[in-house]
Amino acid sequence: MRDLFTEVWESVRRNKLRTALTGFAVSWGIFMLIVLLGAGNGLMNSFMRGGAGFASNSVSVGGGWTSKPYDGLKSGRRIRLDDMDVAITAGNQFSQYVDQVSPTVGTNATLSLGKRSFSGYIDGQYPAAKDMGKVEMLYGRFLNDKDIADSRKVVVMPESTASRLLEPGQGVETLLGKYVKVGSLAFQVVGISKADRMRNDNNLWAPYTTVKTVYGKGQEVGSISFTTKGLETEAANEEFEKQYKAAINLHHRAAPDDERAVWVWNRAHQDVQMKKGRNILSTALWIIGLFTLLGGIVGVSNIMLITVKERTHEFGIRKAIGASPWAITKLIISESVTITAFFGYIGMFLGMLTCTILDKTLGQAKMSVFDEQIAMLVDTGVGMDVAIEATLVLIIAGTLAGFFPARKAAGVRPIEALRAE
Numbered sequence: 001m002r003d004l005f006t007e008v009w010e011s012v013r014r015n016k017l018r019t020a021l022t023g024f025a026v027s028w029g030i031f032m033l034i035v036l037l038g039a040g041n042g043l044m045n046s047f048m049r050g051g052a053g054f055a056s057n058s059v060s061v062g063g064g065w066t067s068k069p070y071d072g073l074k075s076g077r078r079i080r081l082d083d084m085d086v087a088i089t090a091g092n093q094f095s096q097y098v099d100q101v102s103p104t105v106g107t108n109a110t111l112s113l114g115k116r117s118f119s120g121y122i123d124g125q126y127p128a129a130k131d132m133g134k135v136e137m138l139y140g141r142f143l144n145d146k147d148i149a150d151s152r153k154v155v156v157m158p159e160s161t162a163s164r165l166l167e168p169g170q171g172v173e174t175l176l177g178k179y180v181k182v183g184s185l186a187f188q189v190v191g192i193s194k195a196d197r198m199r200n201d202n203n204l205w206a207p208y209t210t211v212k213t214v215y216g217k218g219q220e221v222g223s224i225s226f227t228t229k230g231l232e233t234e235a236a237n238e239e240f241e242k243q244y245k246a247a248i249n250l251h252h253r254a255a256p257d258d259e260r261a262v263w264v265w266n267r268a269h270q271d272v273q274m275k276k277g278r279n280i281l282s283t284a285l286w287i288i289g290l291f292t293l294l295g296g297i298v299g300v301s302n303i304m305l306i307t308v309k310e311r312t313h314e315f316g317i318r319k320a321i322g323a324s325p326w327a328i329t330k331l332i333i334s335e336s337v338t339i340t341a342f343f344g345y346i347g348m349f350l351g352m353l354t355c356t357i358l359d360k361t362l363g364q365a366k367m368s369v370f371d372e373q374i375a376m377l378v379d380t381g382v383g384m385d386v387a388i389e390a391t392l393v394l395i396i397a398g399t400l401a402g403f404f405p406a407r408k409a410a411g412v413r414p415i416e417a418l419r420a421e
Contacts, residue, residue, distance in 0.1 A: 015303070022303050023343030025296030030344045030390060033289025034351025034382055039358065040285045042380035044278045056271040057099075057231075058132045061089070061224040061248070064263050070255040079252050079261050082219040088247050089224055097240050099227040102126040105208065106222055107215045109183045113165040113175075120161065122182050122204045123222075124211030132225050139173040140191035147190075147207040153214075155180065156191035156205040182206075185214065228268045234276065237269035290393070297340070297397045304336050304405035315409050329406040336402025337395060344394040348387065355380045 063079040081103075088094075090101040106123040129135070130142040138159055147154055162172040165180060172192050179186040187206060211217065231237045241264055246256035254261035308315075315328055359380045 015307070018303055018306075019339060022296070022299040023339055023346075025299045026293070026340055026343040026394075027296070027347030027350070029289070029293030029296040030347035030394065031351040031354070032292045033286070033390065033393075034348055034386070035354050035358075036285040036289050037282065037386055038351070038355030038380040038382050040281050041382065042355075042358065044274075044281065045379050057228050057268045059226050059228060059267065060265040061085075061226075061244075062222075062263050064260050066254045066258055067260040068255050068258055070258070071253045073253055077254070079254060081221040081224060081248075081262075083221060084219070084251055085248055086221060086224055088251060089226055089244075093247060094240075094244060097228050097230055099229045100128040100132070101224065101226040102128040102132060103208065103221045103224045104129070105212055105215075105217050105220060106203075107211070107217075109204075110181075111161070111165065111204065112181045113178070116165050116167075117181075118164055120182075120204060122155070122206050122211060122215075124208040124217075125205045126208050128227075129205070129225065132227060136194040138192050138194050140176045140189070142191055142193075143205060143207055148209050151209040151213055152207055153185060153187045153210055154190045154206065155182070155187040156193060157189065158193050158195045158203070160195040161204065162189075162192050228266075231268050232272070234269065234272050237266055237272060241266055241269065293393070293397065296343075297401045300336055300340055300398065300401040301405065303339075304332055304402050305408070307335070308332065308405045308409040312409075316413075325411070328409045332406035332409050333399055333402040336405070337398035340398030340401060341391075341394050344390075344398075348390055352382065352387075355382060 061081070063081050066073070066075050066077045066079065068075050083103075086101065086103045089098060102125060104123055104125055106121055109120060109122045110117055111120040112118075125143060126148060127143050127145060130137075135142060135156075137156075140156070142156055143154070146152070157175075159172045162175050165175065166172065175189045175192065177188065177190075179188050181187075182204065187204070228240070231240055245259070245262060245264060249256050249258055249261045252261065315323075318328065319325075
């Protein structure tokens, strides 16, 4: 093995400039592959983080307007959700796919504490809303089952809302346990959540049963949120949405296929589409990177062919004194793999370094989406799996680059080789 590497080194040393120029093409190819994959990861991670404010398997449903006549009724009717819609959602018809169900109901109200007041919105919720909306608590707690059962007058509010009720310099945690007026009623503050600009920060969360009773909402439901299970594919999500919409529409005497009667925001469906898009993007970047790398591999193969031509006389002598075709083949392929792997790893290292620099520069840049600052690139690094895959690509590419020249060298007949200049 040592003799083999010595011979490879001697061959490379005799053709330093040619080897360096060809190696640069290999380095550039693998460099572009790593950078493209890293930038693609950063872009997709940014999109994923932008939708991270809600559980990926959650669904929100709200009333809309009918777009076609049905059952003797004209189009353009307003659809308002009610308790029957909640029962349909949580019933046996969809129990295979629906997990937790959390209807909401709310009303506008004036929020006040002492001399400070502003217009806000009190939103009746169930405890499950915390996980569905990924509400992050800073102080206190979220709503619990006891609040629902006893219809307690308690509220949870975002820190931005809490700060508007306090004098400058007061900590929002001082509101815990105090009573704030919501309209003409007093509600005790039991929790302060982290502000999220993707939501309406003028909202207060109160027990669903409390808001329903106190504000006389009757059968009315503002919206319905629920989590799904078992919907792993795009087709399964589409079929579920179709059946679910049809069931809700029929309850309100709307056409089963009326897409505007109710709106359904299925984040599980979006999550499946996002993963599919990520796989497509990753595949496309691999193809682009591999074609870029192909230029370098062709260069390596060409210099191997030139090497074989230049060393034809030498190979003739080797075979004349007993060298086997495999020995000649092994020598050429080893040189090809060495050049490809050495320069490839240089390109890989520089590519990973560039990804780190991108993460520290462009990754810190923000863009505004719905008044929320979102990073342009998030975690542009490539994982160990990509490094292993790139290594395998380099080894295979180096072997292929040297195979055809090696086969030509192994096929040289000693008599003809000895006559070669």
